[in-house]
Amino acid sequence: MKTIVTTILLFICIKSFSQGGFKINESNQVVWQKIYEDPLINFDDLVSTIKSNARCSDIDVYDDKITFIIQDVEPYTKGFSRMSTPFYILGKFKGFFTIDYKDHRYRITGNKLQVSIPLVNITSQLSTPKYEYTPYEEAVIKKGQFRKDFANKYYVLIENTLDREFKIIKSTDDNW
Structure with a gap:
């Protein structure tokens, strides 16, 4: 019985702290980071992919x-209801990204992430x-932690959008 309770509690703890590649850094800023591996990709391929993306600037x-800076990225909302998903998830977003490359592996880090939220105009x-x-x-x-709705559900939508934006094929372990 103790084993079952311990296992359930461990699963709940792991699930509650899982936000994919999203983290809160020491400066209380949201950072997204993911490491990918593809033996067919070299550094020049990454450079040409970023340079050919019209949403990328300041490369x-x-x-x-x-x-580089990427902007006006539409979230990939497949599987999410637009009526029940918050504005901060559905809006276009932008951010500053870095790609570090070594041995057919690359780490993408996004920070200074911003989302476009509609302004309410009560006059017209x-x-x-x-x-x-x-x-x-x-x-x-x-309060210094991810909101529960983001941590449990909505981070997946943004992470899927970023994967599609960078046309990433395979994710790998976090051992950089």
Whole structure:
């Protein structure tokens, strides 16, 4: 009986702290990081992929590192109801990304993430909706931790969007 209870508690603890590649850093900022491996991808392939993406700007290429800003990324919402999903998940987002490359492995790190949230205009209902970029920290962090709805459900939507945006094929372990 103790074994069953311990196993259930361990599963609940692991599940409650799983946010995919999202973390809160020391500065209380949301950071997304994931490591990928593909023996067919080299550094030049990554550079050309980023340079050919129209949403990428301010691209800097170093020895084994690429930095860039990506913006106006539409979330991939398949499997999520638009009526019950919060605005901070459904809005276009942007951020500063770094790709570090070594031995057919690459680590993508995204920070300064922001999401466009519609501004409420109570003076005119007929005006075109306006959007404002808001830091992810304001939307997904509550009391120094990820909001429960983000940590348990919505992070998957953003992570799937990032995977599709970078056309990533295979994820690997976190041993960098």
